[in-house]
Amino acid sequence: MPHLMLKDLPRYECLLEAAREFPDMDPSACEVFLNLLRTADDVFDVIEANFSNHRLSQGRFGVLMLLWRPAAKSGSDGDCACNAPRTPADLADAAGVTRATMTGLIDTLERDGLVKRGVDPADRRMQQVSLTPKGNEVLRAMLPSHFQIMSSVMASLKENERDALVKLLTKISSQVSRQKAETADSRAGADAPTRAGQ
Amino acid sequence: MPHLMLKDLPRYECLLEAAREFPDMDPSACEVFLNLLRTADDVFDVIEANFSNHRLSQGRFGVLMLLWRPAAKSGSDGDCACNAPRTPADLADAAGVTRATMTGLIDTLERDGLVKRGVDPADRRMQQVSLTPKGNEVLRAMLPSHFQIMSSVMASLKENERDALVKLLTKISSQVSRQKAETADSRAGADAPTRAGQ
DNA sequence: CATTTTTAGTTAGCCTCCTAACTATAAGCC
DNA sequence: GGCTTATAGTTAGGAGGCTAACTAAAAATG
Numbered sequence: 001m002p003h004l005m006l007k008d009l010p011r012y013e014c015l016l017e018a019a020r021e022f023p024d025m026d027p028s029a030c031e032v033f034l035n036l037l038r039t040a041d042d043v044f045d046v047i048e049a050n051f052s053n054h055r056l057s058q059g060r061f062g063v064l065m066l067l068w069r070p071a072a073k074s075g076s077d078g079d080c081a082c083n084a085p086r087t088p089a090d091l092a093d094a095a096g097v098t099r100a101t102m103t104g105l106i107d108t109l110e111r112d113g114l115v116k117r118g119v120d121p122a123d124r125r126m127q128q129v130s131l132t133p134k135g136n137e138v139l140r141a142m143l144p145s146h147f148q149i150m151s152s153v154m155a156s157l158k159e160n161e162r163d164a165l166v167k168l169l170t171k172i173s174s175q176v177s178r179q180k181a182e183t184a185d186s187r188a189g190a191d192a193p194t195r196a197g198q
Numbered sequence: 199m200p201h202l203m204l205k206d207l208p209r210y211e212c213l214l215e216a217a218r219e220f221p222d223m224d225p226s227a228c229e230v231f232l233n234l235l236r237t238a239d240d241v242f243d244v245i246e247a248n249f250s251n252h253r254l255s256q257g258r259f260g261v262l263m264l265l266w267r268p269a270a271k272s273g274s275d276g277d278c279a280c281n282a283p284r285t286p287a288d289l290a291d292a293a294g295v296t297r298a299t300m301t302g303l304i305d306t307l308e309r310d311g312l313v314k315r316g317v318d319p320a321d322r323r324m325q326q327v328s329l330t331p332k333g334n335e336v337l338r339a340m341l342p343s344h345f346q347i348m349s350s351v352m353a354s355l356k357e358n359e360r361d362a363l364v365k366l367l368t369k370i371s372s373q374v375s376r377q378k379a380e381t382a383d384s385r386a387g388a389d390a391p392t393r394a395g396q
Numbered sequence: 397c398a399t400t401t402t403t404a405g406t407t408a409g410c411c412t413c414c415t416a417a418c419t420a421t422a423a424g425c426c
Numbered sequence: 427g428g429c430t431t432a433t434a435g436t437t438a439g440g441a442g443g444c445t446a447a448c449t450a451a452a453a454a455t456g
Contacts, residue, residue: 124451301410
């Protein structure tokens with residue numbers, strides 16, 4: 001499940017050596033890349049250990065969170081994204097997985113009694129998924145430690161360091177989106193390529 | 199396979215609202231956490247798309263890289279970590295997966311002709327895994343684009359930004375290790391707890 | 397109103413990860 | 427030398443990803 005299947009990162013000299021053989025390789029880019037995946041894996045492991053203590057997983061937790069509304073709440077949060085999705089299709093979309101995957105997740109969550117499926121009287125193709133009291137309980141039991149772990153993992157960064165980190169990460173993510181868009185464009189235009197290259 | 203099962207990150211106001219309900223929650227820590235996993239997932243997706251183009255996956259690529267030695271090489275690299283592991287156990291250890299998982303990976307790589315198993319005459323329990331010429335070819339064919347993608351993803355960061363990012367990421371990883379060590383310690387001492395709490 | 401298209405969800409089959417139980421070989425120890 | 431223990435690898439079974447093919451219901455279209 002980790003992103004980086006490598007226990008120890010290669011030392012920088014090793015990257016430099018590889019760069020001699022592959023002129024395209026940029027050692028410092030590679031270093032950032034490896035460190036990014038390594039740190040994300042490290043953090044994820046800690047979080048997942050906590051999930052596991054509560055018989056949850058990343059996917060199961062995600063579904064519960066999407067279904068969860070913080071306490072009984074009047075309409076005062078029309079602004080917040082807490083308007084829980086209800087149908088499997090909505091959940092799959094919000095979670096960024098396929099519907100087939102969501103079917104499987106809901107199956108096991110329902111089997112474990114954390115979630116239930118209901119029918120939509122207006123459209124019989126649809127289902128209304130909702131948290132059971134037990135699901136709510138599990139979430140309330142694990143969230144404090146979840147938050148506590150996030151805090152303590154980030155405890156060594158001061159406020160300005162956190163801001164800087166988020167900015168740098170955002171830069172990378174934007175670059176990735178830009179790149180994806182370009183690739184999609186160039187593929188769309190593959191049948192009628194530009195003549196710029198000539 | 200992503201670490202963050204959430205298409206869109208919650209807005210900061212939403213985190214603040216959650217913080218009102220959970221006093222343990224630190225909104226800025228949570229924000230960093232979410233951005234870290236999101237960016238790692240973004241970058242990973244791009245890399246994996248390239249793997250997939252070459253009929254590889256993260257795990258398969260990892261094994262090939264561990265078996266790979268850059269070109270014919272005399273003994274001049276005793277320093278570099280390129281002294282390839284050879285047995286399935288070594289590979290599993292270096293990759294950070296279980297031996298059972300490595301068995302499966304080698305199975306499919308062998309089936310596809312990228313890798314071969316050989317016997318160790320000295321110890322008949324052991325196997326010597328090695329790259330086939332085809333495996334070598336696949337690697338050489340995909341590495342240039344792999345490096346090119348890493349470069350272009352990181353292209354928007356200047357050298358000093360890369361340094362800063364690596365430093366911040368390293369801080370987080372160190373904090374995670376420290377925390378893990380503490381947890382392990384406290385668990386080891388669970389039968390003889392300190393009386394400090396009294 | 398009947399046919400076609402779209403949409404919601406499930407199923408089947410594959411991959412990669414895991415743990416736990418197993419087989420075969422080697423090593424240690426009376 | 428003959429037990430016990432340790433080590434290398436595999437197997438079996440589970441989980442959660444995916445795609446592609448399917449069923450059922452609703453909507454669109456003529």
